[in-house]
Amino acid sequence: MNPIELTKRQNQIIELVKKHQPITSEQIAEKLNMTRAALRPDLTVLTMAGYLEARPKVGYFYSGQPVNNILSDFIKNLKVENIKSTPVVVSEDTTVYDAIVTLFLEDVGTIYVHNKGMLTGVVSRKDFLKIAIGNTDIHKVPVGVIMTRMPNIAFVRDEDSAYDAAAKIIEHEVDSVPVVEPITCENGKAGFKITGKVSKTNITRLFYDLCNDKLGGF
Amino acid sequence: MNPIELTKRQNQIIELVKKHQPITSEQIAEKLNMTRAALRPDLTVLTMAGYLEARPKVGYFYSGQPVNNILSDFIKNLKVENIKSTPVVVSEDTTVYDAIVTLFLEDVGTIYVHNKGMLTGVVSRKDFLKIAIGNTDIHKVPVGVIMTRMPNIAFVRDEDSAYDAAAKIIEHEVDSVPVVEPITCENGKAGFKITGKVSKTNITRLFYDLCNDKLGGF
Numbered sequence: 001m002n003p004i005e006l007t008k009r010q011n012q013i014i015e016l017v018k019k020h021q022p023i024t025s026e027q028i029a030e031k032l033n034m035t036r037a038a039l040r041p042d043l044t045v046l047t048m049a050g051y052l053e054a055r056p057k058v059g060y061f062y063s064g065q066p067v068n069n070i071l072s073d074f075i076k077n078l079k080v081e082n083i084k085s086t087p088v089v090v091s092e093d094t095t096v097y098d099a100i101v102t103l104f105l106e107d108v109g110t111i112y113v114h115n116k117g118m119l120t121g122v123v124s125r126k127d128f129l130k131i132a133i134g135n136t137d138i139h140k141v142p143v144g145v146i147m148t149r150m151p152n153i154a155f156v157r158d159e160d161s162a163y164d165a166a167a168k169i170i171e172h173e174v175d176s177v178p179v180v181e182p183i184t185c186e187n188g189k190a191g192f193k194i195t196g197k198v199s200k201t202n203i204t205r206l207f208y209d210l211c212n213d214k215l216g217g218f
Numbered sequence: 219m220n221p222i223e224l225t226k227r228q229n230q231i232i233e234l235v236k237k238h239q240p241i242t243s244e245q246i247a248e249k250l251n252m253t254r255a256a257l258r259p260d261l262t263v264l265t266m267a268g269y270l271e272a273r274p275k276v277g278y279f280y281s282g283q284p285v286n287n288i289l290s291d292f293i294k295n296l297k298v299e300n301i302k303s304t305p306v307v308v309s310e311d312t313t314v315y316d317a318i319v320t321l322f323l324e325d326v327g328t329i330y331v332h333n334k335g336m337l338t339g340v341v342s343r344k345d346f347l348k349i350a351i352g353n354t355d356i357h358k359v360p361v362g363v364i365m366t367r368m369p370n371i372a373f374v375r376d377e378d379s380a381y382d383a384a385a386k387i388i389e390h391e392v393d394s395v396p397v398v399e400p401i402t403c404e405n406g407k408a409g410f411k412i413t414g415k416v417s418k419t420n421i422t423r424l425f426y427d428l429c430n431d432k433l434g435g436f
Contacts, residue, residue: 037255041262048263075429100351104344125343126322132350133318166426170419200418201388203425208384211293 022059081158084179084196087112092144099143100128110176113147118191121147155180165198228260240277299376302397302414305330310362317361318346328394331365336409339365373398383416
């Protein structure tokens, strides 16, 4: 499957490079019966799109990577601060029941937990479901008891890329990551303030927007 | 913010086009003191990347869309059949409790429900949580009672694009969509067989893989 529609000549060039690599632009031009100048735009496109790799003084190689560099650069340049959404945060002493109600009222999948403004935990829909089908009295137990605690929480910063956020979500198998800023608490302890979140929903929406001309603002 | 790193000359060209559009390649070449042939590769790149639009016999326009066409084409060419994962399916008479246990054992966020092999419903983690905190006896109520029923289920087909799947997920505000094939049941009724699913996790993983050279197989 060719992810990008190539012209007939661009496909000819790729076949030539596959067969004769490394091959110089002079050699390609000669085989296609063209001038080097006429060939240059196609070589530029194929190189930028990641099909070919140009090594100075050696020639062109077929890189076998139809994923183009433009795409990869583009995604790595999108910043977390441009795609993050508002986090829903409760304190550690909130009951599990009240936290679940907040989850529904705010229509989110994850709740972050703070202690004096500092990120201390995360509770997901899955955690809540697990506790809800057990014999626990969810009206009495505080979220502080069932949450995943720092330092076992993957997080990102505003200046990280959308790719970094997706990587943390996939590698840590979580639904979202909090966006944080370092702060120092009253007692002099270092910690993080929660300023946002990036969830699978944000990444899916970004993917959708990428095809929808909705990123003009970036 | 420039999503793609452009060369100094490419930025000069964009500024010229913004200021003088429509402008022909001859006019750009003259202003930059270059030959048209030397200018051509940059114009090709800028046009393919979506920065400039070329209208025959008129000249170049600034399109104001840094999202490049390559990227959009690439995403729209990825097929559902290449990114779908295995669905978890139970029958309508499965109890809510057993369905929740299946959800945890299979570690998924959504369960699909069938009747004689035909897709009839969907139950999400959110639906389960809602029922679990109520006064319902989840050991007695079957999933058929609490599920979202056809025809209120957004679905995709193998030949749809990854973009179509992301669009259905975002527009219908769901965590996943089943991948289906049309079938005819014993009683002659038309319906759909479930062959896979595409979730926010699949889209997030795809986004992650796009930057990770992991799509060589496509």
